[in-house]
Amino acid sequence: MKRDNTLAKYSMARRLLILAFAAASAVGNVTVQAQMPNKPITLIVPFAAGGNLDIVGRLIAPGLAKQLGQSVVVQNKPGAGGVLGATELSRSEADGTVLLVSTPNAITVAPKMVQTQYSLENFAAVGLISSTSLLLVTRTEQNKFQDFASFVAYAKANPGKVSVANAGIGTSNHIAIMQLQIMAGIELNVITYKGSGPANIDLLGGQVDVSIDQLSSAISHLKSGRARAMMVVSSERDPLVPDVPSAKELGLPTLEVSTTAGLLAPGKTPTATLAILNDALNKTLADPALQEQFTRAASRARPGPSAVFTELMKTEDKQAAELAAAGKLKPE
Numbered sequence: 001m002k003r004d005n006t007l008a009k010y011s012m013a014r015r016l017l018i019l020a021f022a023a024a025s026a027v028g029n030v031t032v033q034a035q036m037p038n039k040p041i042t043l044i045v046p047f048a049a050g051g052n053l054d055i056v057g058r059l060i061a062p063g064l065a066k067q068l069g070q071s072v073v074v075q076n077k078p079g080a081g082g083v084l085g086a087t088e089l090s091r092s093e094a095d096g097t098v099l100l101v102s103t104p105n106a107i108t109v110a111p112k113m114v115q116t117q118y119s120l121e122n123f124a125a126v127g128l129i130s131s132t133s134l135l136l137v138t139r140t141e142q143n144k145f146q147d148f149a150s151f152v153a154y155a156k157a158n159p160g161k162v163s164v165a166n167a168g169i170g171t172s173n174h175i176a177i178m179q180l181q182i183m184a185g186i187e188l189n190v191i192t193y194k195g196s197g198p199a200n201i202d203l204l205g206g207q208v209d210v211s212i213d214q215l216s217s218a219i220s221h222l223k224s225g226r227a228r229a230m231m232v233v234s235s236e237r238d239p240l241v242p243d244v245p246s247a248k249e250l251g252l253p254t255l256e257v258s259t260t261a262g263l264l265a266p267g268k269t270p271t272a273t274l275a276i277l278n279d280a281l282n283k284t285l286a287d288p289a290l291q292e293q294f295t296r297a298a299s300r301a302r303p304g305p306s307a308v309f310t311e312l313m314k315t316e317d318k319q320a321a322e323l324a325a326a327g328k329l330k331p332e
Helices: 002-035 052-068 080-090 104-108 148-157 172-184 196-205 215-224 271-285 288-296 306-325
Strands: 041-045 072-076 098-102 123-139 163-166 189-192 210-214 227-232 258-266
Touching: 041 052, 041 080, 052 072, 052 098, 052 123, 052 215, 052 258, 052 271, 052 288, 080 098, 080 104, 080 123, 080 258, 098 104, 098 123, 104 172, 104 258, 104 306, 123 148, 123 172, 123 196, 123 215, 123 271, 123 306, 148 227, 163 172, 163 196, 172 189, 172 210, 172 258, 196 210, 196 215, 196 227, 210 215, 215 227, 258 271, 258 306, 271 288
Parallel strands: 041 072, 041 098, 163 189, 163 210
Antiparallel strands: 098 258, 123 210, 123 227, 123 258
16 A cells, blocks of 8 residues: 555656646746747848859758748848848847858958948857868860869969859958959959859850859859850869869869858857757758758758857958958958
8 A cells, every 4th residue: 555655646746747847848938939929930041142152041941941840031132242132141030030141251351341230249149050172263165274284374474354253242252352363463354243143144155264163063064065164263173073183283282261151149148048049950951852952952961069160250250350450351
């Protein structure tokens, strides 16, 4: 009889524990709802449709919507190398409902080259999204040069006459062009666009000679045969385009630039809200189907803590400040 009472007490305690856990979970869900207003989330892409960040934004939007239980609307706001989109985010309400898909460059490099109404402190990192290689690309019908060596030779013989497109002032594409000119000893006619999409239209149409572009936005043109890559802007080849030589192989061992995309919120967004968003982003990126989509788009998913993106931006901000002080960051 005494044993039966003990079992009854244990059973009652277990039921109470389960009820307490359920109540705590309910409170937790209420807290989440309080931190994330029940309204659509705007995902700002600071470049035109068709470019790397546009591809990235549209890949993660459905997953974020599923994880947060709220609709996610992608809004393209191109201009000034990502500055217009970054400015809009910096002015937005810090409640987690307006986010920005961006590289660190729009936040760290662009303000050193053009006047902006924001600084690094106006943004909070949600987390990294993806990374992709940069390529030196030309159209297939290009007859001025056939490979990197003949490109450099032609550029040296015709200083300032080879036109090169980039996705925006202060972007990783733009920085890569600046470094390429210095390291290869050439002078190019640098033309800035509002994203890789418009730049590729002019490249394929013959309005510009070459571009430095993300593999993610160039790969469809490479596969179709309309464009060809002369170099990966890295010390190693990219396995997705194994036949394209690296900068190191071509005599530029220190030319190493890639594009890393991340998700940002306004600077005063509560820590708890950032944690919810980071969790939703990481769960989205952990989906094998989405990872396969990133691979097909020539990018690599980069889930992880928000601190990684925060430190990356701080590092690039410091480097950009040093370049600006040395007079090496100037508007084109």
